[in-house]
Amino acid sequence: MKAFVRRFMSSPEGIAGALVLLLLALAAVLAPIILPGDPAAIVGRPLLPPFSDASFPLGTDQLGRDVLTRLVYGAQASLTVGLSSALVAILAGTLVGTVAGLAGGLVDEALMRVVDAFQIVPGFLLALAFVSVAGPSLAVIVLAVGLGAWTGPARLARAEVLSIRERDYVASARVIGMHPAEIAFREVLPNALPPVLSLVSVIVAAAVLIEAALSFLGLGDPNAVTWGGMIAEGRNLLRSAPFLSIIPGLGLVSAVVGIYLFGEGLVEALSIRGRRA
Amino acid sequence: MHRAWRLTKRRLVASIPVLAIVILGTFLLMELAPGDAVDAYLVSLGGGDAGLAETLRQSYGLDQSAISRLWLYVSSLARLDLGWSIVFNRPILDVVLERLPNTLWLMGAATALAFTLGSLLGIIAGARPGSAVDRVLSIGSLTLYAVPGFWLGLVLILVFSVQLRWLPTSGIETIASGKTGIARVLDIARHLVLPVASLGFIYLALFLRMMRAGMGEVWRQDFVLAAKAKGLSRRRIVIHHVARNALLPLVTMLGLQAATMLGGSVVIESVFAIPGFGRLAQEAVAGRDAPLLMAIIIVSAVLVILVNLLVDIAYAWLDPRVGGSEAAGR
Numbered sequence: 001m002k003a004f005v006r007r008f009m010s011s012p013e014g015i016a017g018a019l020v021l022l023l024l025a026l027a028a029v030l031a032p033i034i035l036p037g038d039p040a041a042i043v044g045r046p047l048l049p050p051f052s053d054a055s056f057p058l059g060t061d062q063l064g065r066d067v068l069t070r071l072v073y074g075a076q077a078s079l080t081v082g083l084s085s086a087l088v089a090i091l092a093g094t095l096v097g098t099v100a101g102l103a104g105g106l107v108d109e110a111l112m113r114v115v116d117a118f119q120i121v122p123g124f125l126l127a128l129a130f131v132s133v134a135g136p137s138l139a140v141i142v143l144a145v146g147l148g149a150w151t152g153p154a155r156l157a158r159a160e161v162l163s164i165r166e167r168d169y170v171a172s173a174r175v176i177g178m179h180p181a182e183i184a185f186r187e188v189l190p191n192a193l194p195p196v197l198s199l200v201s202v203i204v205a206a207a208v209l210i211e212a213a214l215s216f217l218g219l220g221d222p223n224a225v226t227w228g229g230m231i232a233e234g235r236n237l238l239r240s241a242p243f244l245s246i247i248p249g250l251g252l253v254s255a256v257v258g259i260y261l262f263g264e265g266l267v268e269a270l271s272i273r274g275r276r277a
Numbered sequence: 278m279h280r281a282w283r284l285t286k287r288r289l290v291a292s293i294p295v296l297a298i299v300i301l302g303t304f305l306l307m308e309l310a311p312g313d314a315v316d317a318y319l320v321s322l323g324g325g326d327a328g329l330a331e332t333l334r335q336s337y338g339l340d341q342s343a344i345s346r347l348w349l350y351v352s353s354l355a356r357l358d359l360g361w362s363i364v365f366n367r368p369i370l371d372v373v374l375e376r377l378p379n380t381l382w383l384m385g386a387a388t389a390l391a392f393t394l395g396s397l398l399g400i401i402a403g404a405r406p407g408s409a410v411d412r413v414l415s416i417g418s419l420t421l422y423a424v425p426g427f428w429l430g431l432v433l434i435l436v437f438s439v440q441l442r443w444l445p446t447s448g449i450e451t452i453a454s455g456k457t458g459i460a461r462v463l464d465i466a467r468h469l470v471l472p473v474a475s476l477g478f479i480y481l482a483l484f485l486r487m488m489r490a491g492m493g494e495v496w497r498q499d500f501v502l503a504a505k506a507k508g509l510s511r512r513r514i515v516i517h518h519v520a521r522n523a524l525l526p527l528v529t530m531l532g533l534q535a536a537t538m539l540g541g542s543v544v545i546e547s548v549f550a551i552p553g554f555g556r557l558a559q560e561a562v563a564g565r566d567a568p569l570l571m572a573i574i575i576v577s578a579v580l581v582i583l584v585n586l587l588v589d590i591a592y593a594w595l596d597p598r599v600g601g602s603e604a605a606g607r
Contacts, residue, residue, distance in 0.1 A: 213425065253424050256424075257423040
C-alpha cells in the first residue's frame with residue numbers, strides 16, 4: 001500500500017488528476033454548506049451574464065436560477081453516476097470474467113458470446129433503450145450506463161484468470177485440497193484484479209460522458225440538476241446567452257480530464273506498465 | 278481473394294450466435310416494457326376501445342405465450358420484416374433504409390478525418406518522444422478526448438455558424454434549394470463539416486494517442502537499432518520503420534470503435550438535426566416506439582458486424598501473416 005502511494009505520487013499526471021477530482025468531490029459533497037441556496041430556486045433576474053453581479057458569480061439562467069449553484073449540484077450527479085456505474089461494471093465484469101476463466105468449456109463459451117453481443121451493440125444505444133423502457137431514475141441510469149461498460153473488465157479478468165490458474169501457487173492450493181471457491185476468491189481474484197482496476201478511469205470517464213449525453217437528450221434523472229441537462233436548457237439560447245451551455249460543458253471537460261489524469265497515475269501505481277514491458 | 282472469402286465465411290458463421298443473443302436481448306427488453314405495441318399504437322391514435330385492442334393483439338399474435346411470440350418475432354426478422362413503426366406508421370425497414378445513408382456518410386467522413394489526421398499527428402508526436410511538440414500534442418489530445426461530442430458541436434455552431442456565419446447550423450442540405458448534381462453535393466458537404474468534426478475529433482485524439490504509444494514500442498525494437506546502425510536518416514527511420522509498424526494496430530481500432538461511433542452519432546445527429554439513423558433512435562424514444570428502438574439495436578449490431586468484417590479483411594490484406602493457415606485451422 002505504501003509503495004502504491006509512493007508510485008502514484010511519482011506521477012505528475014496522477015497528482016494533477018487527483019487534485020482536480022478532489023476539488024470536484026469537495027464541491028459536490030460540500031455543496032449544501034458552501035452554497036446553501038436551492039439549485040431549483042429562482043433567486044434573481046433572469047439571464048444575468050457571468051461576472052456582472054457578485055451574488056451570482058456565474059450569472060443566472062433563463063428562469064433566474066443561480067448558475068454556480070446548479071453547476072456544483074451538477075458535479076454531484078455526474079460523479080455519483082460515474083462512480084456507481086463504474087463500480088457496477090467492474091464488479092459484474094470481473095465476476096463474469098472470473099467465472100468464465102475458471103469454469104472453461106461450455107460455460108466460458110456461452111459467457112463470452114454474451115460479452116460479444118454486448119460489444120457489438122453501441123453502449124449508448126443500449127443505455128438509451130434501457131432508460132426509455134424502465135423510466136429515468138438514478139438507479140436505472142446507473143444500471144444502464146454500467147450495462148455498456150462491463151465487457152472490458154470481463155475480457156480482461158478472464159484473460160488474467162486463464163494465465164493465473166496455470167501458476168504454481170494455484171496448483172499448490174489445489175494439491176493441498178483447497179475448495180475451488182476458496183481458490184477463486186483467495187488466490188485467483190486478488191491477483192486478477194490490478195489489471196482490471198487500471199480500466200477504472202476509462203470506465204468512469206465514459207460513464208460521466210454517457211450520463212451527460214442521456215440527460216442532454218432529456219433522459220437524465222428528472223430529480224437532479226445535471227450538466228447535460230443544463231447544456232440542453234441553454235441550447236435554445238445559444239445565440240443570446242451562450243455561457244449557459246458553455247459553463248456546464250467546461251465542468252464536464254475538466255471532470256473527465258481529471259479522471260483521465262488520475263487514471264494515468266493509477267496505472268503507474270499499479271505498475272501495469274512495468275509488468276507488461 | 279480465396280483467403281478473404283474463407284475469412285468472411287468464418288466470421289459470418291461466428292457472428293450468428295452473437296446476433297441471436299442480441300435479438301433475444303431486445304425481445305426481453307420489450308417484454309420488460311410496460312404495455313405493448315398495441316397500447317402504444319392506440320395512444321398514438323388518440324385512444325381506442327377494448328374490442329379494437331383485442332382484435333389488434335390477435336392479428337399481431339400478442340395474445341399468445343412468450344415462447345410463441347419470440348418465435349413469431351424471430352421468424353419475421355428472418356424474413357427481413359422488422360415490424361411496424363408506431364411513430365411513422367410505416368414498415369420499420371423502409372424508415373431505417375431511408376435514414377441509414379446519412380449516418381453512413383457522417384460516420385465514414387468522421388472516421389476518415391479521425392484516422393488520417395490522428396495518425397499523422399501521432400507520427401509527429403511519436404517521432405521525437407518527450408519533445409515540446411510531443412507534450413503539446415499529448416496534452417491537447419487528452420483534453421480533446423474528454424470533450425463530449427454534443428457540447429463540441431454546440432461550441433462549433435456558436436463559432437462557425439453564429440459568429441462567423443461560415444457554415445449552416447443544422448440539417449443535411451438546404452431545404453427546397455432545387456440544387457442538383459455538383460451543387461447539391463457541395464451543399465451537403467457544407468452541412469456535414471461541423472457534425473463530422475464534432476463526431477470525429479474524439480476519435481482523432483484516440484488515434485493520435487494510440488499511434489504515439491505504438492511508435493514508443495517500436496522505437497525499442499531491434500530492427501530500429503539496426504536501421505540506426507546502418508546510418509539511415511531519422512526521417513527515413515520514422516516513416517519506413519517506426520510509423521509503418523505502428524500503423525497496423527490502428528486498423529483494428531477502426532472496427533472496435535464502430536459501435537461507439539454509432540452511439541455517438543445519436544447525439545450528434547440530434548444536435549445538428551440531421552435526419553439519420555441515430556436521430557431515429559431519439560425519435561423512437563420520444564415517441565415511445567419500442568419496436569422501432571429494438572429494430573435500431575438489431576440493425577446497428579448487424580452494421581457493427583459488417584464493419585468489423587471489412588476491417589478484418591483489410592487487416593488480412595495489409596498483414597499477410599493473418600488469416601491463412603489460421604483460417605483453415607479453425
